[in-house]
């Protein structure tokens with residue numbers, strides 16, 4: 001490493017990127033400590049500036065790419081770089097896929113774990129996101145809509161996005177136009193758009209009070225964009241529908257569910273199909289009862305209930321109510337028992353789970369520490385984990401293995417292409 005003189009900003013260094021970290025940033029070494037450089041690949045020779053501390057090392061930015069590494073590729077999106085929506089478009093596809101799959105193995109190895117069978121990476125194509133959250137900010141000049149840069153308060157204003165399905169892409173320009181007169185200067189909003197079977201469901205979340213004229217502007221936008229529903233929330237009160245043109249429906253295991261505004265669903269239909277396929281394949285023949293923990297609106301509950309009795313627990317009351325109402329209207333009413341339950345504060349106890357045949361759990365990114373302690377102590381023979389975070393999954397897997405389960409198989413799934421995030425399904429048995 002050759003040091004250059006300080007020139008404004010932080011210290012400048014010339015170095016070679018050695019590895020790719022868990023969030024998709026390149027890692028080089030400065031003073032024996034890691035320097036994280038976004039949008040670099042191993043082998044890149046760069047002139048970089050150290051901009052601050054990060055974890056046990058430094059963060060920095062590339063001033064000049066002196067020599068590209070062997071797996072560098074041209075990013076397909078013109079917004080790649082300033083936009084924080086993607087971290088890894090600048091890497092050759094094969095190397096990218098290998099890195100993605102490796103994130104699961106690395107996380108498990110750190111906890112001393114290895115699945116008996118590790119399946120190859122299953123992939124979901126970009127351009128298939130059916131659920132997305134954009135940020136909006138009204139400046140004095142214009143309305144910005146897009147994604148925040150990583151670790152920054154800068155919002156990248158986009159007019160296209162290669163991640164989302166065409167129906168969501170078609171909303172970017174009309175949303176700019178509709179929010180411009182509605183948001184006051186310096187006012188922010190978050191816009192969650194979900195592509196349902198009956199059209200797009202939009203939820204706008206902003207602290208700003210709505211005037212009558214704003215309601216009219218947004219209702220007209222819903223009409224012109226043929227939305228299924230458009231709702232507004234201040235983040236405290238129940239969302240208010242400003243336009244309700246069709247029921248926003250998604251079908252899980254043959255059961256149509258009327259989604260709550262902004263309610264969680266898997267971000268892609270393809271990813272959901274892979275998850276359901278893997279979960280159902282792991283359910284042993286003859287299983288009669290299952291617990292579906294962190295059930296959402298019933299992604300796994302309804303396919304499971306085709307074959308068995310299901311107890312579904314979920315913390316978000318609106319999602320749970322949607323699941324319950326859909327079950328009541330379906331032919332599976334007698335097979336689904338749904339309970340609103342905070343599984344961090346009131347996990348389903350080992351004694352309650354014991355005697356069942358299958359547990360499925362699919363927690364948020366911070367994992368299921370408290371719930372997994374109970375699962376580890378129960379006698380259910382098959383436990384199926386779905387996770388969008390290999391690190392918290394590996395921590396929870398360790399608890400299950402320490403409780404006597406075997407980690408039978410695991411499948412990494414790239415449901416979040418070009419990002420550092422990885423989805424996975426794992427099967428435990430005792």
Ligand SMILES: C[S@@+](CC[C@H](N)C(=O)[O-])C[C@H]1O[C@@H](n2cnc3c(N)ncnc32)[C@H](O)[C@@H]1O
Nearest residue numbers: 294295296299314315316342343344362363364
């Ligand atoms: C990754 S989503 C999975 C949902 C569902 N299994 C699916 O595939 O659509 C995680 C779910 O956990 C719920 N959740 C988050 N924290 C929770 C808690 N402490 N107790 C119960 N549910 C919680 C969220 O509301 C969300 O529905």
